[in-house]
Amino acid sequence: MQEQVTISPIDNTVYVTRTFATTEQIHGAIERSKEAFSSWKKVSVKERANIVSKFVDAFVAKKDDIAKEITLQMGRPIRYTGGEVNCTAERARYMISIAEGNLKDVEIIDDRLEFRRFIRKEPLGNTVILKQSPQTPLCAERFEEAFKEAGLPEHVLQVLHMSNSDTENVIKHPDIAYVNFTGSVKTGREVQKAASSKFMGTGLELGGKDPAYVRHDADLDYTIEQLVDGSFFNSGQCCCAIERIYVHEQVYDQFVEKFVELTKQYKLGNPLDPETTLGPMVRTSSAEFVRQQIEEAMILLVNQGAKPLIDTALFPEDKKNTPYVAPQVLINVNHSMRVMKEESFGPVIGIMKVSSDKEAIKLMNDSEFGLTASIWTKDENAALEIGNEIDTGTWFMNRCDCKILSFYIEMIIELLALV
Numbered sequence: 356m357q358e359q360v361t362i363s364p365i366d367n368t369v370y371v372t373r374t375f376a377t378t379e380q381i382h383g384a385i386e387r388s389k390e391a392f393s394s395w396k397k398v399s400v401k402e403r404a405n406i407v408s409k410f411v412d413a414f415v416a417k418k419d420d421i422a423k424e425i426t427l428q429m430g431r432p433i434r435y436t437g438g439e440v441n442c443t444a445e446r447a448r449y450m451i452s453i454a455e456g457n458l459k460d461v462e463i464i465d466d467r468l469e470f471r472r473f474i475r476k477e478p479l480g481n482t483v484i485l486k487q488s489p490q491t492p493l494c495a496e497r498f499e500e501a502f503k504e505a506g507l508p509e510h511v512l513q514v515l516h517m518s519n520s521d522t523e524n525v526i527k528h529p530d531i532a533y534v535n536f537t538g539s540v541k542t543g544r545e546v547q548k549a550a551s552s553k554f555m556g557t558g559l560e561l562g563g564k565d566p567a568y569v570r571h572d573a574d575l576d577y578t579i580e581q582l583v584d585g586s587f588f589n590s591g592q593c594c595c596a597i598e599r600i601y602v603h604e605q606v607y608d609q610f611v612e613k614f615v616e617l618t619k620q621y622k623l624g625n626p627l628d629p630e631t632t633l634g635p636m637v638r639t640s641s642a643e644f645v646r647q648q649i650e651e652a653m654i655l656l657v658n659q660g661a662k663p664l665i666d667t668a669l670f671p672e673d674k675k676n677t678p679y680v681a682p683q684v685l686i687n688v689n690h691s692m693r694v695m696k697e698e699s700f701g702p703v704i705g706i707m708k709v710s711s712d713k714e715a716i717k718l719m720n721d722s723e724f725g726l727t728a729s730i731w732t733k734d735e736n737a738a739l740e741i742g743n744e745i746d747t748g749t750w751f752m753n754r755c756d757c758k759i760l761s762f763y764i765e766m767i768i769e770l771l772a773l774v
Contacts, residue, residue: 356374356375356377357374357375357518358372358373358374358375359372359373359374359375359489359492359516360372360489361373361428361489361490361491361492362638363427363428363430364429364430364634364635364636364637364638364639364678365426365427365430365625365626365627365634365635367639367677367678370427370428371428371492371493373492373516374516375516375517375518375521376515376516376517376521378521380515381515381517381521381524381525384484384510384513384515385484385525385528385530385531386530387509387510387513388482388483388484388510388511388513388530389482389530390510391482391508391509391510391511392478392480392481392482394508395478395481395482395508395511396477396478396481396772398508400454400455400458400459400771400772401455403454403770403771403772404451404454404455404771406502406505406506406507406770407447407450407451407505407770407771408448408451408505409504409505409506410447410501410502410504410505410507411444411447411448411451412505413500413501413502413504413505414440414443414444414497414498414501415440415441415444417497417501418437418440418441419437421436421440421494421497422436422437422439422440423436423627424493424494424497425439425491425494426626426627426634427627428490428491428492428493428494429490429491429589429592429634429637430590430626430634430635430636430637430678431589431590431626431634432626432628432631432632432633432634433626433627433628433629433631434629434630434631434632435589450771451771454771457476458476458771458772460473460474460475460476461473461474461476476772478772479532479533479556479772480531480532480533481770481771481772482510482511482512483511483512483513483770484513484514484515484525484531485498485499485512485513485514485515486514486515486516486517486522486525487514487516488538489516490637490638492516495514496514498512498514499512499513499514502770507770511770512770519545523545523549526546526549526550527549527550527552527553529553531555532555532556533555533556533557533558534546534550534555534556534557534558535557535558536557536558536559536560537559537560537561537594538560538561539561539562540561540562540698543559543561543562546559547559560594560726561726562594562698562700562724562726563594563595563596563598563698563724563726563727564598564599564695564696564697564698564699564722564723564724565595565596565597565598565599565724565726565727565728565729565747565756566597566598566599566600566601566718566719566722566728566729567582567585567597567599567600567601567728567729567730567731567755568600568601568602568709568712568715568716568719568728568729568730568731568741569582569600569601569602569603569606569610569731570603570712570730570731570732570734570737571603571605571606572732572733572734573606573731573732573733573753574731574733574753575606575609575610575613576613577753578610578731578753579610579613579614579617580617581753581754581755582597582600582614582731582755583614583617583618584755585597585729585755585756586598586600586682586702586704587618587621587633587682587702587704588755589634590633590634590635590636590680590701590702591645591699591700591701591702591703591704592636592637592641592700592701594726595726595727595755595756596700597704597729597755598698598699598704598705599695599704599705599706599707600704600705600706600707601706601707601708601709601714601715601718601719602706602707602708602709603708603709603710603711603715604708604709604710607708610706611664611684611686611706614684614706615664615665615684618665618682618684619665619669620632621633621670621682623670623672623673623679623680623681623682624672624679633682633702635677635678635679635680636678636679636680636701636702637678638678639676639677639678641678641700641701642677642678642679642680642701643675643676644699644701645680645699645700645701645702645703646675646680648692648693648694648697648699648701648703649661649663649683649685649694649703651692651693651694652685652688652692652693652694652695652705653685660687661685661686661687661688661692661694661705662685662686662687663683663684663685664683664684664685664686665681665682665683665684667681667683669681670682680701680702681702682702682703683702683703683704684703684704684706685703685704685705685706686705686706686707688705688706688707689707690718690721692705695707696722698724712737712740712741715741716741716744716745719745719747720744720745720746725746725747725748726747726748726749727747727748727749727750727751727756728742728745728747728749728750728751729750729751729752729753729754729755729756730742730745730750730751730752730753731752731753732752732753735752738752738753
């Protein structure tokens with residue numbers, strides 16, 4: 356039997372081993388999910404919400420254990436992983452609060468008609484087969500465990516550990532009605548390709564190169580604090596992490612100076628140490644990719660390469676061929692550099708000077724990605740005007756996206772039938 360091995364980035368040792376499901380187990384799970392759907396779809400939204408509410412309580416009750424498991428699987432510092440659980444609970448409770456209102460029948464009022472007409476929102480496929488990333492298998496198992504404690508009917512949520520080929524076959528299976536995936540662009544293409552073999556919707560949250568624009572009138576102290584966190588949150592390993600910053604020339608020098616000073620305050624080290632504020636990246640190969648981006652930017656064009664502003668000697672834990680990477684701030688960058696065009700998904704940020712809103716908009720839109728963006732200004736009207744020109748799914752004024760472990764929320768949304 357094939358096994359799935361999870362290596363902890365803390366010390367590159369084996370942390371979790373799971374056996375892949377067999378073909379028979381996979382087909383059995385799909386059949387049970389199909390059967391459970393016929394009854395779960397008839398459960399009232401109020402009762403579904405009640406079960407999800409109990410799930411939240413059961414999940415939060417295990418916060419300390421879950422927090423440590425996240426740290427050991429992902430390398431996120433232990434001082435923060437409890438917050439991941441709290442934020443999951445907060446968002447889940449919000450979804451619960453809006454479920455009934457969003458799923459009730461929509462009456463169509465027309466005095467010319469002598470009959471009743473309404474739109475009813477039927478569940479698409481709200482029994483769930485959860486295939487977690489091989490890096491975080493315990494997250495899925497904790498999810499399943501808490502729902503079982505909450506009284507979720509059997510087989511409404513099932514967890515499977517599968518190979519890539521088996522996952523592809525599941526997506527193609529005629530009884531699978533919808534696929535929700537969060538991950539890399541490369542894998543997303545494979546998911547979409549597999550789903551295209553039949554008529555089925557997909558929800559894909561893939562790569563990003565999220566920009567921030569700091570106008571001349573921004574509250575610099577607040578903006579810098581938020582953007583440093585937005586850039587280096589979870590060592591930059593966040594779908595909506597800030598990956599490039601454009602600053603108006605009037606405040607550029609002051610912004611860069613303060614941004615660098617705050618970045619230097621991070622403590623890189625073992626994420627199980629409560630004093631650590633920056634843990635390792637999820638794997639050594641990811642860390643080496645970020646290092647290559649930085650090195651290439653620095654040597655691009657003789658005497659015109661990027662300039663690093665963080666002395667890595669301040670972070671002695673930063674060593675090649677390990678997942679531990681010091682945070683880095685680059686200036687003298689441009690869009691010919693991979694670090695400003697390709698997703699880094701690591702603790703590196705490039706900062707460019709701009710002379711106008713128009714220039715900032717052009718640079719922000721110069722990307723194949725369009726997940727989120729942010730605009731930092733005291734002028735709401737200016738933010739709205741700029742935001743209308745940004746080619747992105749979501750943009751924020753004076754804040755970064757508040758991102759948590761999205762797979763938790765996605766499962767809650769589906770079980771409530773909000774999709």
